[in-house]
Amino acid sequence: MDVGNSVPAEAAFEPLLQFEMEMGTFLSEWQHCDHVSTYLARMISHNRTDPVRHSNFFSSALNELLEVSFRGGTSSGQIGLSIYRHGPIERVQITFPCPAEQVPFYREAVQKIDRSDAHARYLDSISTDMAPSRESVLLDLAINFDASIRIEESTSPAVTLIVDLPLEGLVS
Amino acid sequence: MSVAGLSPNFKVAFDANSQVFSLAGVIRPRSVDEIADSIAMLRQAIDDVRGVLYVDVKRLIQMNNTAFHAFVRVALDACRARADLRMVIVTSSVVGWTTRMFGHLNQIEPQITVEVYDSTFYPGQSFVEDTSFIPILRTQTKMTWRHERSILPRHGLRPGIAMADVCCGIGDFAVLVQKEFQPARIVALDHSKASLAYAREVATNFGITDIEYTYGDASEMLLEDNQFDFVSCRHSLQIFNERELLLKELYRICKPGGRVYITNEKNSHCLGEPRAQSIQWTYNEVAKLFSHFDMDVELGPKSRRYLADAGFDDILVESFMVTNLDGDPQDFADVITAWENVYAGEMAVRRGDTPEFIERFRQGFRDHIFAALHPKGYAGWPIWVASGRKPT
Known part of the structure; x- marks a missing residue:
């Protein structure tokens, strides 16, 4: 089942990088989010027009996805991360195990990104939430990074978020 | 000037003379508690200033949503409580996401304006x-x-x-x-x-x-x-x-x-x-x-x-x-x-x-x-x- 917002027709995304880690190991250290996002961003940005700024922008978005996984994930199984490229867009596919009862909340958060009041809800979130919800993080990606986000669900208690980031155009 | 360092990559400072509160480096805390000292410093800076508080994020390389929400909440609360206070957030044209993220604040609170530091960097x-x-x-x-x-x-x-x-x-x-x-x-x-x-x-x-x-x-x-x-x-x-x-x-x-x-x-x-x-x-x-x-x-x-x-x-x-x-x-x-x-x-x-x-x-x-x-x-x-x- 796919739920998502404004994803373009499937294009020929080329694989750039795959990363897997035992979820228990990932959850053992909060700094993994920062380290992994910084390292992977640097690797995939090296041949962008402005590698340093692309890496900074990409790391910012990827870190938020990793933090969502960290906060919502369970320790069994693996976190899997694949990065693809098509022209100016990088696609991040992140899969992490989570409690089955949490899956509808991710689905709902992704669905809300498409609504016409997304911007207003994002401003409301900034204005009133002391800590960001998973919905406001996804709204942040959609609004500040021009991301297209969709969700894939499987029979196992896991969530896969597919996030297209057109950062090359934003940076250049 | 008071300075606090949470990690080697993060610095927060307040210069009372120029009324500039600055955030620099990488700040990606797991919880607000980790940046409590920095939040307190911002609150103190707000209490100390008259007129305009400049918030300098030109050297802010990374900030996660946890930190963003925490700092912004303090800024918004202060503006709501003090009609005399204005805040100018200075972002850099180099770090693209800061201008986008902080740029929304003016829509929430008109007392906050965002300036992109993109003028000439040197005289010639x-x-x-x-x-x-x-x-x-x-x-x-x-x-x-x-x-x-x-x-x-x-x-x-x-x-x-x-x-x-x-x-x-x-x-x-x-x-x-x-x-x-x-x-x-x-x-x-x-x-x-x-x-x-x-x-x-x-x-x-x-x-x-x-x-x-x-x-x-x-x-x-x-x-x-x-x-x-x-x-x-x-x-x-x-x-x-x-x-x-x-x-x-x-x-x-x-x-x-x-x-x-x-x-x-x-x-x-x-x-x-x-x-x-x-x-x-x-x-x-x-x-x-x-x-x-x-x-x-x-x-x-x-x-x-x-x-x-x-x-x-x-x-x-x-x-x-x-x-x-x-x-x-x-x-x-x-x-x-x-x-x-x-x-x-x-x-x-x-x-x-x-x-x-x-x-x-x-x-x-x-x-x-x-x-x-x-x-x-x-x-x-x-x-x-x-x-x-x-x-x-």
Whole structure:
């Protein structure tokens, strides 16, 4: 089942990088989010027009996805991360195990990104939430990074978020 | 000024004199508790200020949503509680996401405005970023390269190293270094998008794909600490008004044991024969003219002091003279013509000099060209090269 917002027709995304880690190991250290996002961003940005700024922008978005996984994930199984490229867009596919009862909340958060009041809800979130919800993080990606986000669900208690980031155009 | 450091990569400070609260580095806490001291510092800053509080995030490299929400919440609450308070958040055009994220705040709270720090970073920028100046910059590099290619190895440039060329301009020096020395990595940074576009085009035309050209502010680079074996910054310290700040950044990105390499001029020492007196008068005036715009084109021999004060050791200094005998004398003459056009035609006019002064000022450049093209003439442009090692 796919739920998502404004994803373009499937294009020929080329694989750039795959990363897997035992979820228990990932959850053992909060700094993994920062380290992994910084390292992977640097690797995939090296041949962008402005590698340093692309890496900074990409790391910012990827870190938020990793933090969502960290906060919502369970320790069994693996976190899997694949990065693809098509022209100016990088696609991040992140899969992490989570409690089955949490899956509808991710689905709902992704669905809300498409609504016409997304911007207003994002401003409301900034204005009133002391800590960001998973919905406001996804709204942040959609609004500040021009991301297209969709969700894939499987029979196992896991969530896969597919996030297209057109950062090359934003940076250049 | 009070300063707190949560991690080596994050700094928060409040300067009560200028009412500037600044966040710099990487801040990605798991919970608000981790940044409680910084939040408290912002609250205290808000209590202390009258009128406008400037929130400087120009050097904020990363901030996660947890930190963003926490700081923003304090700012919004303060504006709601105090009608007299205004906040100006200063972002950088270099770090794209900060302007986007903080840019929403004005829609929530009109007392908060966001300014993008994207004006000229150094006084002479507008003079040298004119694209008509590009051919002359290329000629200048061609002339200096004849000397520098043999000088650079003495200052630590060698194959296989990681190198940054800060204030790379049109990027031709980086291309020459890449071809001659094959470093493993070159990052070339400049704050002129026009120059970088030109640099990328030149590199593409030469089939060079491994120079990382990046847009950035030399005084606040996104580049991480201790990355490069060799950091060059040519002809730029002299036109930068915040020299200590620039040197601090060059030092920061250089690896311990690596070297920072700078080149600068002493314009009053430009010389020529015949017509030496007229030439000397004009170049003395060039130095005064640049000084008027807060630039120091007499900096060359001061390089040793600047590097020592910035914390470098094993400082090496040498000089060379670009002359009309190095190659085609017309190249030398073309450069002087360009200087005349910019210095006399634009800068002196902007300073408000009289037509009589400008005419005499121009004459010295013309005499320098005369010396360069004279069959028995000699014309020179001295450059000082200096490098220092970052202590291990």
